Amino acid sequence: MRRSLYEAEHEDFRETVRAWAGKEVVPFHDQWERDGIVPREVWTSAGAHGLLGMDLDERHGGGGVRDFRFQAVLDEEVMRIGATGLGFGLHNDVVAPYLRDLATEDQAQRWLPGFCSGALVSAIAMTEPGAGSDLQGITTTARRDGDGWVLTGAKTFITNGINADLVIVVARTDPDAPGSRGLSLLVVERGMPGVTRGRNLAKVGLKAQDTAELFFDGVRVPAENLLGTENRGFAHLMDNLPQERLSIAVGAVAAAEAVLARTVEYVTGRTAFGRPVGSFQHSRFVLAELQTEVTIARTFVDECVRQLGAGDLTPVDAAMAKYWTTELQNKVADRCLQLHGGYGYMDEYPVSKAWRDARIQPIYGGTNEIMREIVGRSLGL
Known part of the structure; x- marks a missing residue:
């Protein structure tokens, strides 16, 4: 289904992110996985390319545009390449709104320039x-x-x-x-x-x-x-949790799309019993179901992004987006690993990493049990 969420400027930004990540992230992420941490210089490189603090004031080095679609593009591209070591989503989508909306002018001058340059990690x-x-x-x-x-x-x-x-x-x-x-x-x-x-x-x-x-x-x-x-800390947290949960949902759908695309490519080339694995009816049915559900998820999440931009995203809608997309991400990763057979359990295939990385998604940002509770209470139950 054709997407209509983004405009030309967002797609231009996507190309910037892809070019930067292809040079600064993709060749090194496997080593960062072994090290258990991303080097600090990656943060300053991201800041120099305008990837941090996009919605913060230009006076402090930010992008000066309050448009979550730019953050969503970055989240999507990070998940597309499986660069789950990058903590940019936490930095931009979760911490930035607290500093943007609550910091005094003195605090903003002290913290935001470093936040946007990558010299200060949050x-x-x-x-x-x-x-x-x-x-x-x-x-x-x-x-x-x-x-x-x-x-x-x-x-x-x-x-x-x-x-x-x-x-x-x-x-x-x-x-x-x-x-x-x-x-x-x-x-x-x-x-x-x-x-x-x-x-x-x-x-x-x-x-x-x-x-x-x-x-x-x-x-x-x-x-x-x-x-x-x-x-008033709890009230401040409640104000910002919907965006945090939407950010998780954006990443969940992008991750599901990425592993699904890789799996379609794999079953097209992999043969069993003298024919491509993808040509078996079971494989086609599994992939058809996953493609349909991922498309539904993408459509709902895109609408949530629009509503966030308009100031209309409710905590209930954010909770629905977070719990349903993260569970779908896990379902897609699990089914795709199965279609890879034994190779899917090997670290050399990206599907195994996608499967491992997905498991935390229903837990952080508020467990999916809490998300269901939020939705259930909204029904007057």
Whole structure:
């Protein structure tokens, strides 16, 4: 089905991304998978090519265009080549809106130029060892002390956690407030005493993505590093989670399209019993079903992107997009691996990496169980 989401300027940007990635990412990503991290110079190269902070103010080095379609193009191209080590989606789609909408002018001048150039890598620390999708269970605390805060606690599964220079930490600033109340966003910068980076966690997939533990032991955070309104952190999170979940959905559909295209190519050339694997009715039926479902997913996600741009995307629509597309991504990867036979289980074939990388998608950004709960409650149930 012909897409109508993008205009000429977005497709021009896509060509820029492809040219950059073909030179700076594709030849090296296998090594980054073995290393467990993407080198810092990749970030500065991306910044120099205008791939970071596209919707941030030009005064601070950003693209100056608030149009999520540019981020979506980058997300699609990253997933098309399987470059899951690049933490650009977290940087651009998740962290940037907090800085764009909540930072004071002083904070913007301090942080945004580096954010856009790639000299400053960002992360957001919500998840704790005992609190994942249940953000109300956060136990990391920030206690007022003089002209700042004293931050104590632990976070885990933090994307960009090893490379990050700036981490937005969700902490409890009012211990007497119930549930989700009393949370605030504090920006922790590299070099602050008391911050310890734990393990670069070994994972099933996303091998090149630095996913880390972070520990805060009496970290003094200056008052001017409060992002947004004190004790309104949960509301700030709720404002930005729909875009985060849409970003995951965009990547999920692009990944499904990529592995499906590679599989069609594989079964066309691979023979069994003297004929191409793709010529068997079972293979055709499986691929026909997957192609149909991926096309439906693409159509829905494109409409969600349009609605985000118009300010109309609801948390419910974002939840539907996130849970359905990530489960489809896993289904497509699994069925495509099966069509590869034993070769699909070998690392030398990209389908095996696609299968491993897909598994986290229904978990982060809010588990798909939580997404179903959001949709179910919207029905008055």
